[in-house]
Amino acid sequence: MSDLIQSLRQHLPEQQIIVDELRRLAYGTDASFYRLIPQVITVIESENDAKTVLTTGKRHNTPVTFRAAGTSLSGQAITNGILALIGEGFATYELNQDASKVRVGPGIVGGEVNRRLAPHGKKIGPDPASINACKIGGIAANNASGMCCGTAQNSYRTLAGLRVMLADGSVLDTEDPLSVDAFTKSHAVLLGELERLGSDTRNNARLAERIRHKFKIKNTTGYSLNALVDYEHPIDILAHLMIGSEGTLGFISRITYRTVVEDPFKASALVFFPDIRTACEAVIRLKPQPVAAVELLDRPALHSVENKPGLPAIMRELGEDAAALLIEVRAATAEGINERIAAVHAAMAGVATVEPMQFSTDPATCDMYWKVRKGTFPSVGAMRRTGTTVLIEDVAFPIVSLADATLDLQALLRHHGYHEAIIFGHALEGNLHFVFTQDFGDQAEVDRYARLMDDVCDLVVKKYDGSLKAEHGTGRNMAPFVELEWGKEATELMRKIKRLFDPDNLLNPGVIINDNPQAHLENLKPMPAAEDIVDRCIECGFCEPLCPSHRLTLSPRQRIVSVRELARRAAAGQPAGAIGEDYAYMGLDTCAGCGLCSTACPVGINTGDLTRRLRGRKLSDTSRAVNAWTGNNFGTLANASRLGLSVGHAVSGVLGDNFLSRISGGAWKKNMPHAGKAPVARSSQGDPVVYFPTCGSRIFGPATAGEKQQGDVILELLIRAGYAPRLPEGFDKLCCGQMLASKGMAEEAEAMSNTLEAALMAASDNGRYPVIMDASACTARMVEHLAGRLQLYDFHEFAHDALLPRLQLTKQAGPIALHINCSVRRTGSEAKLKKLLAACVEQVVEPAGVNCCGFGGDRGFVVPELNQHALRKIHDELPANCGCGVSTNRTCEIGLTAETGRTYQSIAYLLEQCSRPQDIAC
Template sequence: MSQLIQQLRKHLPEHQVITDDLRRLAYGTDASFYRLTPQVVAVIESEAELQAVLKAAHQTSTPVTFRAAGTSLSGQAITDGILALIGEGFATYELNADASKVKVGPGIIGGEVNRRLAPFGKKIGPDPASIGAAKIGGIAANNASGMCCGTAQNSYRTLAGMRVVLADGCCLDTEDHLSVDAFSKSHAVLLGELERLGRDTRNNAKLAERIRHKFKIKNTTGYSLNALIDYEDPIDILSHLMIGSEGTLGFISRITYHTVVEDPHKASALVFFPDIRTACEAVIRLKPQPVSAVELLDRPALHSVENKPGLPAIMRELGEEAAALLIEVRAATADGISEKIAAVHAAMAGIATVEPMQFSTDPATCEMYWKVRKGTFPAVGAMRRTGTTVLIEDVAFHIENLADATLDLQALLRHHGYHEGIIFGHALEGNLHFVITQDFGDASEVDRYARFMDDLCHLVVDKYDGSLKAEHGTGRNMAPFVEMEWGKDAADLMRHIKRLFDPENRLNPGVILNNNPHAHLENLKPMPAAEDIVDRCIECGFCEPLCPSHRLTLSPRQRITSIRELARRTAAGEPAGSVGEDYAYMGLDTCAGCGLCSTACPVGIDTGDLTRRLRGRRLGDTARSVNAWTGQHFGTLANTSRLGLKIGHAVSGVLGDNFLGRISGGAWKKNMPTAGKAPVARITQGDPVVYFPTCGGRIFGPASAAEQQLGDVILELLTRAGYAPILPEGFDSLCCGQMLASKGMAEEAEAMSDMLESALMKASQNGKYPVIMDASTCTVRMQKHLAGRIRLYDFHEFAHDALLPRLMISKQPGPVALHVNCSVKKTGSDAKLKVLLAACVDHIIEPAGVTCCGFAGDRGFVVPELNQHALRKIHDELPPTCACGVSTNRTCEIGLTAETGRTYRSIAYLLEECSRKESAVTC
């Protein structure tokens, strides 16, 4: 064991010191096109643990890089030293009394902060496109901006205070006068030098003017030298230098933001122009107007999305020189919106447009417009050739140069053969993003990229004096070009600042400042073809916040990274080694396969599909035969499972749930449901409807023998509402096949679906009658399988559409917890579920910290740690007064009940109780 690992394990719990090859590779990947594998990943949950990591780094002369979410695009979150991975202990949040300031830790996601601020009509200023995945640590350390924040509301401008840990382990809280006093004594030399640097810079008229000029537009190239001219107090200088320093000067352990107003009224217009120059003339006119965002799209960008469903037909008819602006205005009132729209129209008078500009306040229309803008990057990523990397870079120009610069940039892309390249960006700030695809596995292609980068830098710097990095951070990609952009005096000033804070060059070396002129061409990430399902992945990490196994084992991005590495080893004739061995558990066994990752993925990848494919490949002949037999004799399996539950309850009655849980490896749960049974058909009068009770509700009964079976509850509800329910013939021996599909046995699962289809077609008289199923996962599977041949409803959908209008509901006070399972989220039917629940109860609690519950069919029994990890945050969000919860999947409800100690049941129970003549909800 190395000295470094020994030092870390003295101060950090063993599970926080990660040394296996698989996770060092997977956790060390960020969204950039660079690859370094850390020696060790140290998960830090507190400042004390961070200080221990810094001490170990010093004692062993090892570099250390801080890492939040790793959505960084320029290689600033990777290392071959210690990767200090920010844990959930840093996901802190504190709002002041009037919501004017919010204190947040570096481990909380930016979108989560905004979700909590929304009830107060506030948000944080920075609004990067990655805000749904990016954490505050990265947002602040990169001075990330976005579509609306511009230069006025980024982290630098909205900073109210900061807590920072320096390379020597010392901590400074700029909002605590005692901390400031102590720091002023212990670090008097540092503060004195910062004060001198600020004074000298302000007195150097040429340099001061250079800095002011550079920060008139978006600029994240190098350090925030504007701190030296904007502030005189060395504490203020220090804290503002930290913004955008990319972890090279210290660790931001907490930041306080001034919040900004989130206006409730919005209107958007997608305006098409005959050419780029005309569009840019419009931008200059719009700059002084009360607009919140103006997004520019060139013709190739529009081409990349023009065939997407629902987008304006005119996009396909535009000329090849055309361009578009997406304009948004926001206001506190509807009248305010009208005034701002009028101001925009007045400003645009005389500007040639392809068709008249028209604003919309309809949320669906506005969302469609923004899909045009947001869909461009993933569209290029999805269409790229397998084995290539998708690159998104961002530069900025002064707005008066925007038209010429955009045309020059288009010409430069064509000159270097990047014919797929597209350009879009935040036009009000002169900020352009361009997207290209690049093969880094070919030396000639790397040489092409090198020539392009050289020409790009000369274009941006020499011709237009713009920013080589506007908002994505300097990173490794532009570090060799910092002096080219800023000049020697400013670059030397940056080097001096780095030495002041980090004399050993221990913190994230090679990032922001790098003397190697070829650093941007080294340590390039391989992107070999692996599996067609996931080859389009751009490794952005947007999927990670939704994944139930993230930080337990692997996230979707990390699974794909690992599979790519295994593919690379296979192609090179190298053994899979421990990466392959560990992937069986970390990649396959603990993947819930829920597919929520696809809802956040820019290119729509469902990593669960990959997992199911790989699970199927590893099945031996015996396992495959057993599973196939199960599919053909499902009725026998159901009866055997019920018997097992009865025996389990008999044993637990003597030895207790805890004992049985231990000897079963966690498969036996606390509050395990009773054995289920199939409902009995009833003869009633009314409108015919087919009801198929799914196997989860038939095998797993209610929490106690005193309660009705789920199937009986639904039959009672249907009858009460005037329907005549029909049970399919032989239903207790049928299953949709989901259980086999999740194991990777697609053909066998399809055979089970075919048998169920035959029964449903017969019972519904070939689709004459609607069909209801009572488990969302099974419903979604059969909806895809039947492809519209039958009107098939999940129970909550049918209850919303057909039962609510026919039932008399006695609303209850609550509270009742709601778990929206993965299938409901993916199909978008959660709105109906919430309306149905709101009809039954006043107080609803939907824990925001839970995405997928992690039970995933049988995963909760086989790898119970997945269920426990997925629900780790739910406990803090359920008050003691909340005794029960509802969902729409029986196995999800088992896991939720076991982990929370609250009884979770199908929403059918609540609806039945609330629609009785004398209703009383019993949780």
């Protein structure tokens, strides 16, 4: 054990220190194409933790890098020293009375801040494409912007105050007069030097004008030197230097933003032009107009998405020189929207377009337009050759030069053989992204990339005096070129700032300031072929906030990183080592397999599919035989499971739930359901419908003894609504195969699905009658399996479509908690579930930060810590007067009940109660 780790263990809890090779590898990756493996990872939950890390790093002369979400694209969130992961202790949120300011910690996701601000008609200014994954720490430290943010609403411009810890462990809170007073005394030398630098810079007319000119367009190359000319007070200078400093000057432990208005009315138009020049001329006309966003797409970008379902057919007919602008206007009123649309039409008068411009206020149409824009980057990533990576570079030009610069950039990419490259960007700001694929496993290809970047730098800086990094941060990627862009005098000023704040060069060294001219070509991340399911992964990290095991063990991105490393070792004839050993638990056992990652993944990867494949490969012959027997004798297994529940309740009645939970390793839950019973068919008159009670609802009965079985409740509801439900023959011996599929036994699971399909076909008269299932995970599996051969509905979908119009409901007051499980989210049926619940109850609580419950079929019994971790945020979100909840999956409800102490049941129970003239009794 190193002295460094021993020192950390003297001050931090063991669970906040990560030293295993697997997770050090996993966190050695961010969204860039670089990799550095940290010596140790510390999870910091407080400023005391951060100070411990900084002082320990200094004592051992080891660099420290603070990391939020790791969605950064330029290599600024990795290190070979101490990686300080910003924990949930920093996921703080505080809104002032009139919602004009929001005070947030660096550990909260930007999209979550906006979700909380939405009821007030506000949002934060920065709007990066990664906002649903990136955290405030990264947004501020990189001065992230986005499609609508521009330069007016980024972190620098909307900063109201911050709390920062410097390299020496001291803290400054710019909003606290006592803190400012104390810091002024303790750091008089630092502040005096900042004041002098600011004065000298403002008095240097040529340098001051250079700085002002550089920040007229988007620019995140180097430090925020505009702080020296925009502000005179050293506290203000210090605060604004921290924005965009990428963790190289200090740790921002809290920031206060001035919020901006989120207009409720929006309209979008996707306008096609015969060529880039015409499109860029239109941008210049639009710049002074009241437009929220203008996105430019060149012809290759349009090619990359033109065959997506639902997109305009004209996209496939455009000439090879064509381009498009996606224009959005926003307003507080419908009248305001019409006025802004009229203004855009007037500005565009006389500009040649392929077809007349048309704005739409229909949300679905606008969403389709934005899918064109947002789908370009992942389309290139998905189509790349295995073993290559996808790069997205980020530059900005003066808007008057946008047309020439775009054409020059296209020519440059072709000259270097990057024929797959596409260009798109935030045209109003002259900000272009260009995306291409790159093989870093071949030195000749690395050399080609180096030549390209040299020429790009010459084009951007020497020809157009633009920004080499507009919004993605300098990182390691552009650090060698800062002086090329800024010149020697301004770059030396940046070096002075770095030395002033970090004299030992221990805060994220090599980022922003780097004297190594080859730094952008070193520590390149390998991207070996691993598994076809995940080879398209671009390691962006968008999946992580949705994953129930993230920060317990691994996220989907980290599972893929690990599998790639294992594949690399196997191909090289190297042993898997500790990474292979640890992956069994961290990668396989604790993966819920929920597939929520696919809903956020730009290229649609379901890492649960990878997990199931790898689990199948690890099964022993004995395990495979046992599972195969299970599939062939499911009725026997169901009866044995019911018997086990009955015995468990008998034991817990004597020894208690806690004792039974302890000796079972957490498999026995508090409020464990009683043994279920198969529902009994009832004759009735009405419209025929088939109901298949899934095995979860048949095996696991209600939590309270004597309460109605779920299957009986659903039968009662169907009959009450005028349906004549029929049960498939031998249904108690049938299963969809989900239980075997989750263990990696795909063929055996498919056989079970086939058997169930035959029974459902027979019961529905070969698809004549609709079929209902009562567990969302099972329904989702069978919908995919059946591929439209049957009318198959999850219960909540059928209840919304067919039961609500036939039932007389007595609406209840509530509150009732709603858990939208992963299958409902993945299939996109949550809107119907919400509407169904809203028809039953006045007050609904939907806990923030809770996605998949982590029960994952049997995972909640086998690795209960996954369920506990996934639901760790639910406790603070449920009000004391919320005594019960609803969902649509029996095992999810078991985990939710055990963790919250509230009874969660199928929404069928609530619907049945509300369709009777009596109150809920939760």
